[in-house]
Amino acid sequence: MTDNTPMDPDNAKTVARVLTEALPYIQRFSKKTLVIKYGGNAMVDEDLKRGFARDIVLLKQVGMNPVVVHGGGPQIGKLLAQLGKETRFVDGLRVTDRETMDVVQMVLGGLVNKEIVNLINQFGGRAVGLTGKDGGLIRARRLEHRRMATDPEASEIIDLGHVGEVASIDPSVVHMLDSGNFIPVIAPVGVGEDGMAYNINADLVAGKMASVLGAEKLILLTNTPGVLDGQGQLLTGLTAQQVDDLIADGTIHGGMIPKIHCALDAVKSGVRAAHIIDGRVSHAVMLELLTDKGVGTLIRG
Numbered sequence: 509m510t511d512n513t514p515m516d517p518d519n520a521k522t523v524a525r526v527l528t529e530a531l532p533y534i535q536r537f538s539k540k541t542l543v544i545k546y547g548g549n550a551m552v553d554e555d556l557k558r559g560f561a562r563d564i565v566l567l568k569q570v571g572m573n574p575v576v577v578h579g580g581g582p583q584i585g586k587l588l589a590q591l592g593k594e595t596r597f598v599d600g601l602r603v604t605d606r607e608t609m610d611v612v613q614m615v616l617g618g619l620v621n622k623e624i625v626n627l628i629n630q631f632g633g634r635a636v637g638l639t640g641k642d643g644g645l646i647r648a649r650r651l652e653h654r655r656m657a658t659d660p661e662a663s664e665i666i667d668l669g670h671v672g673e674v675a676s677i678d679p680s681v682v683h684m685l686d687s688g689n690f691i692p693v694i695a696p697v698g699v700g701e702d703g704m705a706y707n708i709n710a711d712l713v714a715g716k717m718a719s720v721l722g723a724e725k726l727i728l729l730t731n732t733p734g735v736l737d738g739q740g741q742l743l744t745g746l747t748a749q750q751v752d753d754l755i756a757d758g759t760i761h762g763g764m765i766p767k768i769h770c771a772l773d774a775v776k777s778g779v780r781a782a783h784i785i786d787g788r789v790s791h792a793v794m795l796e797l798l799t800d801k802g803v804g805t806l807i808r809g
C-alpha cells in the first residue's frame with residue numbers, strides 16, 4: 509500500500525542517494541552470474557530469511573543471474589540430535605555414515621531447499637530447487653581427507669564416510685533455468701560414479717559452481733562479520749599467503765577453513781572476487797552488491 513505522508517526532506521535525500529548509488533552496480537552486474545552461498549548459520553530468523561529471499565528476487569528482477577547454493581549444517585545437526593544420533597566434525601567436515609547421509613539428504617534436499625525456494629517464490633521470483641543429482645549437476649568422488657600434523661611425515665588420511673568433493677559439474681540444467689528466468693537453488697549433495705550420494709561441504713560446491721559458471725562474484729554468507737584476526741578484528745582483504753599463515757597459526761579454523769579455501773580456488777580460476785560476509789545483517793546481499801558499503805572480507809584474484 510502506498511504511504512502518502514510527505515517524507516522528511518533529509519530522509520528523502522538519503523533514500524534518493526541510496527537508490528541512485530545502486531545504478532552503476534546494476535549496470536555493472538547486469539547479465540552477470542552471481543553465486544551466493546547461504547550458510548545454515550546465517551538462516552537464523554524468519555525476517556532474515558525473508559530479507560535474503562527478497563534480495564535474490566530483486567537481483568533477478570534488475571537483470572542479474574543469481575544462483576543460490578545453500579548449506580544447512582545446524583539444521584542437519586538438529587534433526588540428528590532429535591534422532592539421538594551423534595555427529596562429529598573433522599576440520600569443519602561432518603563425518604557421514606550411511607544413516608547420517610540419509611538425514612543429510614532429507615534436510616538439505618528437502619526441508620532447507622524447499623523453504624528457500626518457497627520464500628523466493630512468495631516474493632515473486634521463480635525459484636527451482638535442485639540437488640547435485642538433478643540433471644546430473646554435481647558428480648562427486650569420495651573425499652580423501654588428509655589431516656595435517658605439525659610433523660608433515662605424520663599427516664594421516666581420515667575416513668569421513670560419505671563425504672565427497674566435487675569431481676565435475678555439468679551446468680546444463682543451471683543454464684536452462686537461467687534462460688527461462690528461473691532462479692536455481694542448489695543443495696550440496698553429489699552423486700558418485702558408484703551411484704551413491706555424497707555429502708559435500710556447501711562452500712566447496714559454491715566455489716566450484718562459481719568457477720564452472722564463470723561467475724562475476726562468489727558471495728559466502730555466514731555468521732561472522734568476515735574473517736577475523738587473532739584479536740577479533742575484521743580482515744577486510746586477504747591474499748593467499750596471509751590465508752596460509754592464518755591457518756598455520758590456528759587463527760582460521762573449523763568451518764572457516766573450507767570457506768576460505770573455496771574462495772581462494774574460485775578467484776584463482778577466474779571468478780573476479782569472493783566475499784565472506786555476515787549473513788546475520790539484514791539485506792546483507794543487497795548491501796554488498798548495490799551500495800558503496802562493501803562489507804566483510806574480500807578475496808581477490
Ligand SMILES: Nc1ncnc2c1ncn2[C@@H]1O[C@H](COP(=O)(O)OP(=O)(O)O)[C@@H](O)[C@H]1O
Pocket residue numbers: 546547548549550579580581600711729730731732734735736737759760761762763764765767
Ligand atoms: N578467523 C576466523 N574468523 C571468523 N570465523 C572463524 C575464524 N576461524 C574459524 N571461524 C569459525 O567459522 C565459522 C563459520 O563457518 P561455519 O560454521 O561452517 O559457517 P556456515 O554454516 O556459514 O558455513 C564461524 O562461526 C567461526 O566460528
Ligand SMILES: CC(=O)N[C@@H](CCC(=O)OP(=O)(O)O)C(=O)O
Pocket residue numbers: 546547548549578579580581582584600601602612671672696707708709710711763
Ligand atoms: C561434509 C559436510 O560437512 N557437509 C555439510 C553440508 C552442509 C553445509 O555445508 O552447511 P553449512 O554451509 O551451513 O555449514 C554438513 O554435513 O554440515
